[in-house]
Amino acid sequence: MGLYDYNFCHNLLYGGWxxxxxxxxxxxxxxxxxxxxxxxxxxxxxxEEMREIVNEMITELNRLINDIQSTHFR
Structure with missing residues (x-):
């Protein structure tokens, strides 16, 4: 059994700590x-300049969230 099993990884991403x-x-x-x-x-x-920066930041965070959520653990 690996140290980083499904439950460990799931709790790390969605809850726990x-x-x-x-x-x-x-x-x-x-x-x-x-x-x-x-x-x-x-x-x-x-x-307007700040709005563009903020929108870019939020877009990047949402991409990161989607990338993380697309990872499947066994």
């Missing part, structure tokens, strides 16, 4: 969006 990696990444997406919404940006061009 501090809600799991997937939940932490999803929380990061929400927090990034929330922080952006709370910013006081008076300059429209700066706001």
């Amino acid at each position: 501090d809600s799991g990696i997937i939940n932490n990444l999803q929380d990061a997406c929400r927090e990034i969006q929330q922080n952006f919404e709370q910013m006081d940006l008076e300059n429209a061009s700066v706001e």
Whole structure:
């Protein structure tokens, strides 16, 4: 029996330690969006630039989540 069996890996990703990696990444997406919404940006061009950066960050995190979720453990 291997050290990293299905249950160990599943708990690591979805629960167990501090809600799991997937939940932490999803929380990061929400927090990034929330922080952006709370910013006081008076300059429209700066706001648009920040919006693009935030959207890229969230997109990358979502890709990472999808890549992790596509991994199957035995």
